[in-house]
Amino acid sequence: MSPIDIVVVGGGNAALCAAIAARLEGASVTLLEAAPFERRGGNSWFTDGAIRFAHGGLDEVREIIPEMSDEEASRIDLPPFPSEAFESELMSMSGGKADRGLVAMLASESLTTMRWLREQSVRFAMIYDNQAFERDGAYRFWGGLSVKSVGRGIGLVDTLFRRAETVGVEIHYGRRVRRLVPDDGLFRVESEVASGVPARSEEADTASPPGPAPASEAFTARAVVLACGGFEANADLRRKHLGEPWRDAVVRGTEFNQGDGLEMAQSLGGARVGSWSGCHAIATDAGAPPYGDRGVPGDIYKKHSYPLGIVVNREGRRFLDEGLDFRNHTYARYGRAILSQPGGVAFQIFDQQVVSLLREEYGRPEATVFRADTLAELADRMGVDPRAFEDTVDEYNRSVGPGAFNPERKDGKAAAGVVPPKSNWALPLSEPPFLAYPVMCAITFTFGGVAVDDHGRVLTDEREPIPGVYAAGEMVGNLFFDNYPGGSGLISGATFGRRAGQHAGRWTR
Ligand SMILES: Cc1cc2nc3c(=O)[nH]c(=O)nc-3n(C[C@H](O)[C@H](O)[C@H](O)COP(=O)(O)OP(=O)(O)OC[C@H]3O[C@@H](n4cnc5c(N)ncnc54)[C@H](O)[C@@H]3O)c2cc1C
Missing domain, CATH: 3.50.50.60 (FAD/NAD(P)-binding domain)
Structure with missing residues (x-):
């Protein structure tokens, strides 16, 4: 043969x-x-x-989404994402260790790849839900990631x-x-x-x-x-x-x-x-199955809204800077941080000021969540020592600095006086009912x-x-x-x- x-x-x-x-x-x-x-x-x-690629703005993105009407386009505010920006992002996120030649090729070829995928019949759409904020009927995209496959x-x-x-x-x-x-x-x-x-x-x-x-x-x-x-x-x-x-x-x-x-x-x-x-590893729902669940398609167990709240371990202590950067730039390594905590679990805590901003996965029936009107009750439901948890929240709340909260950009509204600090999007946890989502580490790929x-x-x-x-x-x-x-x-x-x-x-x- x-x-x-x-x-x-x-x-x-x-x-x-x-x-x-x-x-x-x-x-x-x-x-x-x-x-x-x-x-x-x-x-x-x-x-x-969700697929990241370099582009010169909406006109180039419309080449791979030709179905987009002028009316839809008129409501989109999409900054260009030049190939140099993608390249330097990949280099800096690797701590300068990535192979610059490969990275430069990947960044500069990425739009060609998208056009090629489109020629192979793959269809794309804008990511309105998680990568854009709506204001006055217009969608402002942020963070270099704006398109997903249909x-x-x-x-x-x-x-x-x-x-x-x-x-x-x-x-x-x-x-x-x-x-x-x-x-x-x-x-x-x-x-x-x-x-x-x-x-x-x-x-x-x-x-x-x-x-x-x-x-x-x-x-x-x-x-x-x-x-x-x-x-x-x-x-x-x-x-x-x-x-x-x-x-x-x-x-x-x-x-x-x-x-x-x-x-x-x-x-x-x-x-x-x-x-x-x-490896790439993220915070996932503590009730997630041992492998991807084909019965409920989609990436449904991830928990990516931690920049809006605080994260504590089983001892009620914070252990990472939730607001260090946009979630696209921190989520892939925060799984490892959770794995190194006692019992390999953590809790993402939110109050009513940010509930409406939480990503759609928090509202899914599969999401594991505890609710309570007081921090002490919440700690009790989480199985965490209430005093330690309340001390953590008090200390964090006291250190929240002035300035306007703005989830569309790195707002610099920080809790700087605590260890670890929270560098952006720091609001005091003050409006009950409070929510706690138990999470653990899940590996994506090596x-x-x-x-x-x-x-x-x-x-x-x-x-x-x-x-x-x-x-x-x-x-x-x-x-x-x-x-x-x-x-x-x-x-x-x-x-x-x-x-x-x-x-x-x-x-x-
Ligand atoms: C839940 C989840 C969500 C993600 N979300 C995104 C996202 O939105 N955007 C993004 O860019 N990335 C995302 N990723 C990462 C992304 O999935 C991977 O980077 C990418 O899909 C890897 O593609 P691949 O073809 O290399 O591997 P895979 O898609 O994993 O394909 C590997 C294939 O090899 C087969 N295989 C393995 N061993 C053998 C063998 N010995 N012989 C024959 N076949 C074999 C497997 O069955 C599989 O079909 C996500 C990953 C996960 C798990």
């Missing part, structure tokens, strides 16, 4: 972009997804589809799967790729076959039960694109690289990202780079990866490309370190995926 030009490993945003791009170059492409059809799509499926991550992934099928990508589900064996200029791609899963997407739609599947299956390819996520769903690897407390962390997304791709890339000589002890160049080619320790081996998405190292600007994961996956697919397509042809 003649070899396939390109095998793409993974079934999320990065893999789908790589597969489509490679196919559009004329290559034969097979995509192997570890998950069965009904659990396909990786972490990308669970996202809200239908959230599910819409994005379903559209890309449809497009991949339309352009002729062959898709196999339930194929967990475990080994890549170089074989005379080709690659033998060895996969474990999940039992009882339909092999192809079209079979998944038929009523007839699948025939017996073999336990393993091998494919021969000229090139391989690895886009199969980090190791966030692997408890042993979490413990090994992130530390003991991470072993039992809740996983926000797919259970299939076990670190296989990182291991395979390294086994072929790929250099391990980036922050292997770092930051450690392999070295790639700006075509997604995997590089050796000597920074030489390994012919025919590519990586994209969460597997790319040297991009994200201690922190992360919200919406960057999808644009990174799409940009590196598309470029890897294009390069592999041209190379194999």
Whole structure:
């Protein structure tokens, strides 16, 4: 049997972009997804589809949302987000540690990527609910993140799967790729076959039960694109690289990202780079399930309105600066801060002054919440020592400085005299009833990866490309370190995926 030009490993945003791009170059492409059809799509499926990209203002954004009417546009106030701003944001949030070449490419290509996604039929809309404030009938966007995919991550992934099928990508589900064996200029791609899963997407739609599947299956390819996520769903690897407390962390997304791709890339000589002890982890509802919940689609357990209140631990003490920056610039590392607290839990506290400003996830039926008319009662419901909690709130309230509260910008209204301070949006907690939302740490994805160049080619320790081996998405190292600007994961996956697919397509042809 003649070899396939390109095998793409993974079934999320990065893999789908790589597969489509490679196919559009004329290559034969097979995509192997570890998950069965009904659990396909990786972490990308669970996202809200928020996607960060550089643009010159509303006119350029309208290129990717051509459905936007003039009337809608007239109510939008959207500052430009230049590529240089995106680049310096990524650099500064990595503490200067990211690979500047990769970051510059990602930022400058991001609008091209969005146009390309649109050409692949992905549709976008403005994020009115969480990234804009309405005033006098106009929406003022802030923070560089303003667009999401229609239908959230599910819409994005379903559209890309449809497009991949339309352009002729062959898709196999339930194929967990475990080994890549170089074989005379080709690659033998060895996969474990999940039992009882339909092999192809079209079979998944038929009523007839699948025939017996073999336990393993091998494919021969000229090139391989690895886009199969980090190791966030692997408890042993979490413990090994992130530390003991991470072993039992809740996983926000797919259970299939076990670190296989990182291991395979390294086994072929790929250099391990980036922050292997770092990850994206957020505050999630204390009642969230151990993995992403496919029964209730969407990113529903996150709790992102902490800049409007205070956060205390089980001992009733504050431990982070809730108002250090906009939530897009702090949320990805505050999960870790919660994990290091006693019992790995914390409580986000709000009063009636800000309740109407809380994000929509706080009003969902899944949200766990305690309410009380006094702080002492609230502490009692939280299982926290009332005296310690009241002392914390008193001290915080006393240190709130003058100035106007304005959630649209960093207002400088600080509680400066407490440790830790609250740098912005500090209002005294004074208007009952008070609310407490118990939260814990949930891991989103890991930051450690392999070295790639700006075509997604995997590089050796000597920074030489390994012919025919590519990586994209969460597997790319040297991009994200201690922190992360919200919406960057999808644009990174799409940009590196598309470029890897294009390069592999041209190379194999
Ligand atoms: C709840 C949640 C919300 C998020 N919200 C956003 C957001 O709004 N905006 C944003 O930019 N980012 C968001 N992210 C981060 C974003 O999901 C990731 O950065 C991005 O989707 C990663 O894409 P990927 O293709 O690399 O990985 P994934 O989408 O995770 O895809 C990896 C794929 O590889 C498959 N796979 C794994 N191992 C194997 C193997 N051995 N063989 C074959 N297949 C394998 C998996 O089944 C999966 O299909 C969110 C993440 C989560 C979990």
